[in-house]
Amino acid sequence: MSERRIRLPKLKHAPDLDDIERVHTFISEYIHHTPILTSNSINDKLGCEIYFKCENFQKSGSFKTRGAISAALSLTDEELKNGLITHSSGNHGQGVAIAGQLLGVPTYIVMPKGSIASKVAACEQYGAKVIFCEPNMKSRLETANKIKEKYKGSFIHPYDNYHVIAGQGTCALEFLSKQKKLHYLLAPVSGGGLLGGTAIVSKELSPDTKVIGTEPKEADDTYRSFYSKKLKTNKETKTICDGLRGNLGEKNFPIVLNHVDDIITVKEKTIIKAMQLVWERMKIIIEPSCAVPVAAIMENKKTFRKRRVGVIITGGNVDLTQLPF
Amino acid sequence: MSERRIRLPKLKHAPDLDDIERVHTFISEYIHHTPILTSNSINDKLGCEIYFKCENFQKSGSFKTRGAISAALSLTDEELKNGLITHSSGNHGQGVAIAGQLLGVPTYIVMPKGSIASKVAACEQYGAKVIFCEPNMKSRLETANKIKEKYKGSFIHPYDNYHVIAGQGTCALEFLSKQKKLHYLLAPVSGGGLLGGTAIVSKELSPDTKVIGTEPKEADDTYRSFYSKKLKTNKETKTICDGLRGNLGEKNFPIVLNHVDDIITVKEKTIIKAMQLVWERMKIIIEPSCAVPVAAIMENKKTFRKRRVGVIITGGNVDLTQLPF
Incomplete structure (x- = not known):
């Protein structure tokens, strides 16, 4: 961090x-x-x-970079130290990846299979670990939960926050x-x-x-x-x-x-x-x-x-x- | 005009x-x-x-708009009144078309067959008459000369000017x-x-x-x-x-x-x-x-x-x- x-x-x-x-x-x-x-x-x-x-x-x-950085900056040191997690078809993921890079913490982005290749590549370029899930909301949430359990990072919702x-x-x-x-x-x-x-x-x-x-x-x-x-x-x-x-x-x-x-x-x-x-x-x-x-x-x-x-x-x-x- | x-x-x-x-x-x-x-x-x-x-x-x-307007503004009323002529694969043509539109004179653009459709359409949108020629310099020059004889407009060369x-x-x-x-x-x-x-x-x-x-x-x-x-x-x-x-x-x-x-x-x-x-x-x-x-x-x-x-x-x-x- x-x-x-x-x-x-x-x-x-x-x-x-x-x-x-x-x-x-x-x-x-x-x-x-x-x-x-x-x-x-x-x-x-x-x-x-x-x-x-x-x-x-x-x-x-x-624009997603704005919201992701805003959310990351509201976290305590404790909440931040294990990194940031989200699920995203791409843009919010990139925003969270940039936020993590800025704050020096790891980021884990759950993306549906079939996401646009350049968006996946961009998340990775910003240092994020991309984890693929099935292209439906249920699989997104389950996968994000598993990642949260494993890494104990803070989840940043794409919009309901x-x-x-x-x-x-x-x-x-x-x-x-x-x-x-x-x-x-x-x-x-x-x-x-x-x-x-x-x-x-x-x-x-x-x-x-x-x-x-x-x-x-x-x-x-x-x-x-x-x-x-x-x-x-x-x-x-x-x-x-x-x-x-x-x-x-x-x-x-x-x-x-x-x-x-x-x-x-x-x-x-x-x-x-x-x-x-x-x-x-x-x-x-x-x-x-x-x-x-x-x-x-x-x-x-x-x-x-x-x-x-x-x-x-x-x-x-x-x-x-x-x-x- | x-x-x-x-x-x-x-x-x-x-x-x-x-x-x-x-x-x-x-x-x-x-x-x-x-x-x-x-x-x-x-x-x-x-x-x-x-x-x-x-x-x-x-x-x-x-950038071609810069040169075309510069050239058109150097013409006398007499040279300008019958309009502007050029040959172009597209961008210079659009520049000349805009120059003609600004100065209120007709424009005639000789374009090689197979020119990019959006470039042809743009010339026409700026009010130019597009005349097609074979895709080689000989045909371009011959066609431009014919148009010059017909309409008596002033020729604006794409670069040798x-x-x-x-x-x-x-x-x-x-x-x-x-x-x-x-x-x-x-x-x-x-x-x-x-x-x-x-x-x-x-x-x-x-x-x-x-x-x-x-x-x-x-x-x-x-x-x-x-x-x-x-x-x-x-x-x-x-x-x-x-x-x-x-x-x-x-x-x-x-x-x-x-x-x-x-x-x-x-x-x-x-x-x-x-x-x-x-x-x-x-x-x-x-x-x-x-x-x-x-x-x-x-x-x-x-x-x-x-x-x-x-x-x-x-x-x-x-x-x-x-x-x-």
Whole structure:
């Protein structure tokens, strides 16, 4: 373990703006303050003014680094010394691997078989030990538990964790501090760490901005949970968005319900089109998961017409040998 | 034609730093001042400190917009009124199309059959008329001449033109104004517009920086011209770099000979590896052509070890359905 760093106070409730600002101060030196990009060509095509907060340029290639470092910094020396454990299809795993590397403790990442090769390689490059499980939640949890018993490390949940939610919220903090007066702020939603943190920050910093979660129709648990006010799960997740197959978390659900304005679901076909549009016009690499908010604009042009729309580009970790176009 | 803009004075000799600074002032409002990016992960892997000047984020997706606008702004009203003509495998064509759009005159782009579909589409999106020719220089020139006879427009050569050379030099001007004390400055070379302009600027602004042209072994006319001091041409160009198949220009050759320190040639295999490395680690889309300087570093690690190396990322216009990995 590296020399002792200052520890973040433990959160026993959903974070508020103050908590998220404190987390931002703590993690600032470890993360990139990612740029906000625009594209005249995409604006012309979609008929609105889009601001892209580019977390594909974040360390490890996604926003997940924010939450993972935030959670790791809240652990005591005792909790930290045997290392960090998580299960992840990739991006959160990379975030935890980086957090462990920064703090000088071992990391154990349980990944489903068939995970994107470049994501597995990246975890290993950050010094993590990758343990494979079957591609379902039951096997993920069982394997993670076994690893916990064996190594006695601390488990960092990908989203159902207040420190993770606060960490992901720091992205919106940077975004809304620089880009004022957005009519809409769009983020993809899977477990709800990013969307929850984003909504908390946005409702306090910019109450007139509508916060919208976007998800594939093929994994629409949040949409169904939001409108039924009961936590639902996905039975099948036949979506190209490998980062959005998880279910909304228990800690995340009430935050989404209380702070998010709407959930929009989109078709797979539009997601692929949106991904290709961003690659071709902006020359940046984005994952299918973060093409989802762009797809939401494409499928709802009237709603967003002539509005200023913020979009969180969540990550850029793609298997370049398996592109959908 | 749009309302008359101030005209650039005609250059009757190779541009010097003053000329290039004047061109930069003239074209500034029409171009993006592109960012300089770095990647710790690539630096660690290659053992040096690389600064990437990202012209893939330039308008039309490549540095060619600089030269095309520079050349168009040097034309008289009389020369401009019937529009602009060029031949191009894509990027220069897009640059000329944008220049015509800005100045409100028609543009005619002669493109070889088999040009990348997205480049053809982009020219058309900027309002150009695309005319196809056979994929060889003879057919390009003949077709361009026919179009010139028909429409009486002004021909803008892709590189053998002092205004184009000066325009391309503005990229190095921005680069070296922001990034001082580079040990090396690397650019790909095809016709020599970019390399020529870059070398003129660098030798005056930063005389200790070594300027190196990089090209595929499969299209090594500049290497052979540089070392024989006689202008050579490529018989075959079996390279993936669609932007680097042209031959060094007559106006460009003496500039390269007088101001460039060395030419490095690289293997196709390394170019593809370099392209993939930049895509995966930096999450930006670069063309094979601009992976060539990165490949040169990969093949010559000892030379660049612990040095500060500037690399001009020339463009990001790639056919996403035809990736080499």
